[in-house]
Amino acid sequence: MAKEPTLGALLRSQGISRRAFLQFCSATASMMAIPAGMAPAMARALEQTSRPSVIWMSFQECTGCTEALLRSHAPSIEALIFDFISLDYHHTLQAASGHAAERAREEAMHEHSGEYLLLVDGSIPTVKAYSTIAGISNLDLLLETAAGAAAILAVGTCAAYGGLPKAEPNPTQAVSVEELITDKPIVNIPGCPPLPLAITGVVAHYLTMGALPELDHLGRPLSFFGENIHDRCYRRPFYDRGLFAETFDDEGARKGWCLYKLGCKAPETYNACAHVKWNQGVSFPIQSGHGCIGCSEPNFWDKGGIYDSVPMGQFGAGPKIAVAASVGAAAGAGAAVLSRKKKHKTEAELPED
Template sequence: MASEWTLGELLRRQGVSRRAFLKFCSTTASLLALPASAVPAMAEALSAARRPSVIWLSFQECTGCTEALTRSHAPTIEGLIFDFVSLDYHHTLQAASGRAAEAAREAAQHENAGRYLVLVDGAVPLVEHCSTIAGISNLQMLKESARDAAAIINVGTCSAYGGLPMAQPNPTGAVAVGDVITDKPIVNIPGCPPLPLAITGVIAHYLTMGRLPELDHLGRPQAFYGENIHDRCYRRPFYDRGEFAETFDDEGARKGWCLYKLGCKAPITYNACAHVKWNQGVSFPIQSGHGCIGCSEPRFWDAGGIYASVPRGRFEDGSKLGAAALAGAALGAGTALLARRRKARVAEDDPAKS
């Protein structure tokens, strides 16, 4: 039976070459900060792994997280890896509906008790009857599904931190999954939407190591959220020199200067966007000319406006990096001002050199 095949057998039946598979393992190991020596072990473990049962719950969300994953750049080895979990319940992708769909969820929980994963996208409304599925409230379905789960993976900022549904004034009483479930291992993969490779990378780590990856203080995988976007941004040198775009169509914007003054939240945002990028590594928001909106951080919708510069308090709120960034900006701006004044003096003294 297909359900009894190992992942390696499924990949071979799909025509995935050993070379392509090892390339995926190498990339994933690198992103997970594992040494090169771990690649053969990862390949062997993944090849021998059997598909874990996955129950994917969608609550208050826009389906963007599912769209990002399914439309990443298929067919890829990442997509194939994800296909080879046993996706037993997913509102958007499942063929079954109504009573049959709920029966599939209940069967998956019963047959895989203690071993299945629950993936959630969307915040959980606490206001009664605000959102129901098959007559079951989101809150009740989450509690039922999490009861015998091995772990919970929150896909997207809404399930991880409440996201847009929890933004003020929060009429539905939306909360994050972690505000409801407190007795299960939880990993947050925030983003609006998150990078597809972050989702598949966490699942690959779980299949390989039998445990969730190392997490930061916000429950995010260190491998994907351990670095500040600002530090990996190719516009960082302009920031350090105090060269900022003032509008989206001025000379600075055309020259690719820093977008900090246009509301870029990169200095306070941790994600892999700047080096993993989107669409097979083609680009990411800052590269396409729009500042980072900080979507992988808690309460980013209430951060004071997408096009408002990050206030000083946000930088200095327990962040040495933020304070250093402010100092760098001030130093850069001062250096740029001195350079302009020096150039003006030279032009005044000797017009031929201007």
């Protein structure tokens, strides 16, 4: 088999300048919270590497994760597929079907054994008869494909935690990837769907650094899931001042006040929505007027109603600080009332002219 050309040679053949390539590496470093000085080293490493084989498996899912990937812009889906990786199997995006599609997966697994990246979206039904691909149960197909993978990316909340298919009563006995695979490095990229940049950013980090990014206690990349949405939300000052929308069309809602009382789960949800945003940075759910539903957290669907508020003072920087903020807001309001009363009393005591 002919040796795969290095990424550097491939980019040069397409007329991509080194300057443009360095700009990409700098953008990737910034996106993944890597020191900017690492960009030249990343470029040198990438130039010498071959495009890794990527196999994408879809199980119990809605295709929303793929739709999110198609809207990535840094790198774009075209750059990711044609320049930086070899996407050898993907139900939705590949041209092949039937036996030809399964042959492509088997060839990629054989030729790149121990080296390919496996991306999985959708939960896995452990009731084998529920869902099959090419006559093979989802469970057996995952175990077979994961065996030769170098690392696995669980894309979306269904793959990371089980998602909606795992919600009660869970008739298919759906489980997450990490509940089945315990001998491979796994990165969880939750969200319903996940941020496009979170998907391509982790792939880009793997390409440029030769390793997976630093993860939190739930296996999520810290660069995208290190802070909760509440702390980065532009409505946070209204929360601190005790200014809340009471309905979706009251004066507070029209003024952009905090959506906490309308069930916003941002205080206990960790994701980069508030600063990365969607549609190339245009907006995110809270900015468009709807509270966060907490979709990047485990079991979000079974935690209660979408419009039920989370307990105040049990999130963010910690209970003491949060409580202090709410107490401070109440004290500020009380002080304002006392100030007005004092002013009225003083005015009443002034002598008449």
